[in-house]
Amino acid sequence: MDQTNELFQSLILLIRTLRGDNGCPWDQKQTTESLKVYLQQEFQELMEALEEKSSEKIQEEMGDLIFLLLFVAEIAREQGDFSIEDVLENVKEKMIRRHPHVFGNLEVKNISQIRKNWKKIKEKEKLLASQQTLMDKLPRHLPVLLQAYWAMRKVDEMGLNEGGLPEAMEKAIHEMEKFRKSLANGDHEKARYELGDLLLTLVRLSRLLKVNPEEVVKEAVQRFINGVHFIEKNPLPKNEEKENFL
Structure with missing residues (x-):
């Protein structure tokens, strides 16, 4: 030391x-x-x-x-x-x-109880702190996808998002349809708006799946780059589809 x-x-x-x-x-x-x-x-x-x-x-x-x-x-x-x-x-x-089971007299039986108690202590700390809105608490220095992930988690904890994975899937399909209609109508401003809603819905899906959206997109980008690199180095046969590599 x-x-x-x-x-x-x-x-x-x-x-x-x-x-x-x-x-x-x-x-x-x-x-x-x-x-x-x-x-x-x-x-x-x-x-x-x-x-x-x-x-x-x-x-x-x-x-x-x-x-x-x-x-x-x-x-x-x-x-x-x-x-x-x-x-x-x-x-x-x-x-x-936040560790009264180590530094205090609290007795816990498992990790689940530790997590529940941690959450209770955090909530008590929040009550003692000045009242802030969700917008005030938004961690703006995180990448935007993680900001969205954080916001979705908070909204779920507040009980404002109803349903689970099936409902979120339906919501994503619904947002995709609104995006498609906006494009079909030639309303690009509306399409831009709907695309934002669609992306936000997909982030909620990633949260429900317990998947980090930033990591998922990073992996997808890497796969795409690898596919492009393969095509650059290996010209495809005439009957081979590029989609198989991208």
């Missing part, structure tokens, strides 16, 4: 040196706003490393992401907003609060 604390403090001091008077001009001019793009990039690279199950890459990308998170905390400290100590203390207290 002492070595961890020492390394942690040395990294914070390194960031302060980079931001200091004799530091790096690029680091000195960074803001929390300008760092957002790098945070998104490093998070995506960590996700890719996890997918590849490469310990070396995971370690590297975790380091890059931790560095940027500490960088953001240092900027916040400079501005008097909060410090990395505040961040660590808040998350420590939250995790202790």
Whole structure:
């Protein structure tokens, strides 16, 4: 633990040196706003490393992401907003609060009970916090498909979406028909609107199937690219359909 604390403090001091008077001009001019793009990039690279199950890459990308998170905390400290100590203390207290079966006297029999209790504690925390609408809570820094997935989950939890998978399938078919009619009528503005509704319905389907829509689309894009690459490298026989490879 002492070595961890020492390394942690040395990294914070390194960031302060980079931001200091004799530091790096690029680091000195960074803001929390300008760092957002790098945070998104490093998070995506960590996700890719996890997918590849490469310990070396995971370690590297975790380091890059931790560095940027500490960088953001240092900027916040400079501005008097909060410090990395505040961040660590808040998350420590939250995790202790949400694990009363470990740090308290609550007895649980299985993981299902742990999840139910976790949800109750989160709901209690929400009541103590300022009241916010669904729009206020929307995690806007997530990719749009995951924003939609998050919104669908919240709406389902509120009981505003009725039915399960069969009803969602019917809804998707209905939205597809409205989209088709809009195109047939030459109303491209209406078609654009209906396409949005159709995509949102498909995201709800992915939620009901417990499938990450971002991952599904990523995999589909990769299959498509692989198919195009195959066609580029291997001209198809005359009787072979391109659809078999795309």
